[in-house]
Amino acid sequence: MGIFGALSTAVSGLRAQSFALENISGNIANSQTTGFKRIDTDFLDLIPDAPQKRQTAGSVLSQSRSTNTLQGDIRTVSTETNMAINGNGFFVVEPRIGQADGDAVFSGSNFYTRRGDFELDKGGYLVNGAGYYLKGLPIDPVTQNISGSVPQVLRLDNAILPASQTTRINYQLNLPQLPKTAQYQESKTPGSQLLDPADFMTVAPNVTATLTGAALGGGVDANTIVNYGETLTVTVDGAPVTMEFFDGSLGAYSGSNVGIDVQAGVSVTSALAAMQTALRTNGGAAVADATINLTGGNFAITLGTNMVDVMTTSTTASGLGIPTAATTTAPTLPWLDARVQSVAAKDADQFIAQSISGGAITVYAENGAPTNLQLRWAKVNSTQFGGSERWNLFYLSDADATGSAPMWTNVDPTADPTGDYVFGGNGSPSPAVEYTQLNGLTVNGVLVGDVRLQHGANGLTQFADPNGTAEVTALNQNGYGAGEFVSVAVNDNGRVVVSYNNGQQLEVAQVVTANFNAANQLKRMDGGVFAATSESGEPILNNDGGIIGASLEASNTDISEEFTKLIVTQQAYAAGTRIVSTADEMLQEALNMVR
Known part of the structure; x- marks a missing residue:
């Protein structure tokens, strides 16, 4: 069989290279097809049965080798419903077989694709460029949890989003x-930092602080109680006011303190009124409502409710009955308990x-x-x-x-x-x-x-x-007003999110992906979809993400690599034709031997 065997082997080689050329051609033709998975060619040698010393190189058989697990480049796009899978897995899709009463009718069978150029059609379905409809799991609008386990064709409702009360x-x-x-x-x-209930409701009277001295007669002359040159210092909230008693019949007061005229004929009542004016005038806002008068016949300095402390010192206090040591009076504000x-x-x-x-x-x-x-x-x-x-x-x-x-x-x-x-x-x-x-x-x-x-x-x-x-x-x-449908997008968790003009975004579905133990054994079909086979195994569904929104996966075809394979295939095919020509010439020579 030498010459005839060589001829047969050469023809199998030509057939194998032609098959490889067909795959190269298809790969190059689909270099811009979204989610396309190129097909490589494997060559299998066929060895005829013969003794070890008589074995030949044999013929060749070509077969396809899928690259379904090889990911193409992922690129960002402006369409928010487009998506790509980062890693293994396939989108679950279903073809439409017809229409009834204006609604699409589906076959009920699952197919699998990496083509993620999904867009919303007039019926509210997400369909890709090859006409396959996306499947996923619905999400409960209240709990935002997945409410199903069997993927179904996703259909979005563009109805008004009802208002939700703030709870x-x-x-x-x-x-x-x-x-x-x-x-x-x-x-x-x-205390001015506190709310004063008395400004907004009727409350118990404010309690004032009173420093009481000796019993005095209001009509007697003041100079019988105090001596000329004596002083009384009243310090309220850190602001001291020192009053000095002087004889006004000798002329105006020229000292550094506040003069209180107690000349003969000035009664205790008049002197106390002058002291009150001096305190209010020189003590600031903290003593704006302070009084110095006789209370029950006793000398008394009565303070407002906002006082932090009051101190009095005097060169002599025998007449007024005020302690010579510093005296502190804390304010009492019982009205703070009012609500x-x-x-x-x-x-x-x-x-x-x-x-x-x-x-x-x-x-x-x-x-x-x-x-x-x-x-x-x-x-x-x-x-x-x-x-x-x-x-x-x-x-x-x-x-x-x-x-x-x-x-x-x-x-x-x-x-x-x-x-x-x-x-x-x-x-x-x-x-x-x-x-x-x-x-x-x-x-x-x-x-x-x-x-x-x-x-x-x-x-x-x-x-x-x-x-x-x-x-x-x-x-x-957590409340919002009613909203109108604006747009739909897919986030990186694989959730379909509907946006409304009231600013709300509602997750309505979860995109699922299907994994296979032998993804390269899937059956390739038109439109970039695959069907499960006994060799690929059953799909393993998951909803753990791995999806990138507003993105698309490009074809995994490398043009430069395909052209390299094209050159090799062309040379191999040309060499095969040489074998056929040589075998033909040898057969011709054999025939000429009988002439």
Whole structure:
């Protein structure tokens, strides 16, 4: 069989190279096809059965070798519904076989592809450029969890997104230990950082501090009580006022203190009135309402409620009965225990001046009606005045209120029966306040409903802040108004996300991928899809991501490599033709031997 065998072998080689050329041609033709997987050619030698010493090289058989597991380059595109798989796996798709009553009819069979150029068609389906429809798992719109296990053709609804009532507001902030309100006066009025309930409701009278001296006669001459040249120093909130008694009949006072004329004929009552004027005039705002007079026949210096301390010193105090040593009087503010349930519109400006802003947020009623919820914090007590660190939270319930109608409403924290937010020395609420319930919340006439202010375990604190303002670290809510369909996209978790014009984004489906133990044994079909075979095994579905949105996988064909293979194939084919020519010539010579 020598010559005939060589001829047959050469022909098998020509056939094999032709098969390889066909694969090269197809690879080059699909070099720009999205998700295309090139086909390489393997050559298999066929050895005839013969003794070891008589074996020949044999013929050749060509066969295809898939490259389904070799990924092409991933490039970014502007279409947000396009997607690519980074790594192994295939999109699960299904072809449409017809239409009934205007809706697509599907075959019910799964195919697999790497072609991810999906776009939304008029029916709301995601279909790729080859006409195959994407399959995935639906997502529950409430829980945002996957609600199925069997992939189904994804169809998106472009209907109006219904409104959702606000039921939770995440609210976290730090309150300053010393709130610097508009009314706060750092040096002159201690306690001015606190809310004064007397400005908004009827409370018990303020308790004043009184320093009482000896019993005096108001009509007697003052110079019988004090001597010329004696002084009395009254220090309130660090501001001293020194009054010196002098004889006005000898001329005007020329000393460095404040002169009080006690010449003959000036009664005790007149001298005390002059002392009161001197104290109010020279002592500043802290003693603007202080009085010096006779109370029950006794000399008395009566102070206002905002005093931190009062000290009196005198060169001689025998007549007035005031101790010569320094005397400290702490203010008593019992009205701090009163609770302001609401603030009338007529008192709104005063309330703003005694509180600090806590932020504002838009909330939504059940029908989607929006309203602006404004929050303000007012400190109502402090350890400085013998109480505890207490705050009240108010919200603007009716911005259009007038006169005595309530404008701001106080909030009751759920954890504290007093209705206050109480903070311990460590800056945390005591008792803990993880949330505050606002039942039947109504703002500016809009009934929002029951809303929970969620602070969290450590979301509410009171630490020193040099600015004296509330530092809001979280303020968001879960409600929204109705929205119209705007667009659809696929995120990098493989979730199909629908965007609406109300700013909401709703995850509606999870794209699944299919993996195979022997992906190169899949059967190739038109349109860049594959079908499972007994050799490839059954698909293993997963939804763990690996998907890149707004991207496409290019063909894994390398043009330069294909041209290299083309040159080799061409040369091999030409060499095969030489074998055929040589065998033909040898046969011709054999035939000529019989002539």
